[in-house]
Amino acid sequence: MPADTAAANGPADTGTTLFSARIREASWSRHQGLDPSADADAIKAPGVFDRLFDGSLSVGDYTRWHAQQYFVYEAIEAAAARFADDPVAGPFVFPELARVPAIEADLQFLMGPKWRSGIEPLPETRAYVDRIDAVTADWPGGYIAHAYTRYLGDLSGGQAFGKAARRNYGFEAAGASFYEFADIKSPKAFKEEYRSRLDGVDLAEADRARVIEEVLLAYDHNGAVLAALGEGLDRNPFEPKVVAAICHHMNTDHAADTLVICRGAGGRRDAATARMTGFDGEGADFAVVVDGAEAAVRVEWAAPLSERAEVRPEIVRLFTESKATLLDEARES
Template sequence: MPADSAAAGDPAGTGTLPFSARIREASWSRHQGLDPSSEDAADRSPGVFDRLFDGSLSVDDYTRWHAQQFFVYEAIEAAAERYAQDPVAGPFVFGELARRGAIEADLAFLMGPKWRSGIEPLSATRAYVDRIDAACAEGPGGYIAHAYTRYLGDLSGGQAFGKAARRNYGFDGEGASFYSFDGIASPKSFKDEYRSRLDRIDLPREDQDRLVEEILLAYDHNGAVLAELGEGLGKNPFAPKVIAAICHHMNVDHAADTLVICRGVGDRPGAESARMTGFDGEGADFAVLAGGAETAIRVPWAAPLSERAEVRPEIVRLFTESRERLAPDTPES
């Protein structure tokens, strides 16, 4: 089905199709591009969805995917709070759709209580969140576009993701609670009502067209996040739970040492503050605040690491080298 609804069910472009049908026709090709069962899937390397369904996605990579979704829903649901009483967007703000609490519970189950210290948005996720923020700031159509794309997807294909996660990892509730909508008795009826509201939306045709364009952008951003995640599948030898625990320890118990490392071997002598955001077998990642702006830096290990016990000595080495490089300006830890 073509992406342009005017070229299909509405050849004259008269707008006679219901708005929800126009959206579905316009976004069909984007939807198919993300579907592991589509014909296009045979022409690409297995991604997150493919591996989830065939059972080869590790629980660690599943957790990393889940973590990226946290940032997306955090942005959408912050906008939902602002638009709850809006005459146009308000009818599309449903408490029973909210996912952030479920994602937080899943991540606490998967990564432990220090989970927030061990997740950071990928560059594609950051771009996605920036687009959500910008679109929602432009008007109610931006919020509706991003909420529609995510939530109706969760109620549709997302249910298959939940079933696969429970089957693959033995989850019973937490771990895949993101996919459970306990407040919605009938997803089909709910989706029908949602689309009915779209068909009655009080927006001029020009704004409706912009809303459709924003939905296509949302699909593209989601695809970019999945692509970036796909590039890292199976490559980090450290479990997200381990990363979260060590990052939390460095940022809470050794914040001054983290800053020394970033000022020294991180080549950011003017850093005002710093936090460790993650690491893998090749190096550690930090976010450094300098001049009022936060930037990401990466500090390589001296040699590849693969065991948790190897991380602490390497961090001590980085701190020692940094203190020597910065001496005599660095106080004793």
């Protein structure tokens, strides 16, 4: 959840306005754009936030949203480890903010022990993660911008998300532990301390302006991920736990068969390796490695599927037909 913000009344005077206030003012419109209650008169399809709050977001779509957040926080917390001793970014690395262990516990609860096999970053999530990785490679301000945007949001509006998830799905702890900060006794006091550190951070004005721009970019990336998730709401008839189990089985026990499918039905004759990354009622998704680079492959089912029992026969068909195609091509060459 991006950071909470305060309304702006025109451009800030950088000479007198505190840095934390400048960030909040600059990002107000972005925050409003993500807030489902920001413009009650706007005509738009209900998104992830709207559906969570009105109770119509399925637990499957909630899980898929949770899974995308995993990749974002994994990148931010990898950067935190690099900057822990940095004189500029280090003061913003708080162990009590770390979310990855909680997300992992939630996903195991929601998807089972094979959860990691059933999640894959959306292209929009991958772009977000790539940006975090790039901007935190050697710039402390990059970490500050992305950590601020996510964590202060989690301590603010994110708390309402946790309450809604617990109310809608009956979670007690697991499933929504991502929103619990057991080691932060007073979120209000913590946020005040965080903003105080922002106001005193040792960054030149050019770097402060760059941090503000990075915060805005973080909002844009988050909005793109939410939009992509919104387009897929209610479209996958298979529970994430089912997807994880089947992907794990294919990638662990039938890796060679998966490669055959991607080379044949997937059209990637040059694939060196392949793994199944997910599926829905219309088809299956794979990732192949070609010349050292990973690429996505989508293979459509022969007809729409809606039951778990239908998946295995369709995968067998894809493998059988792919193998025959590849053998025929080998004979002709």
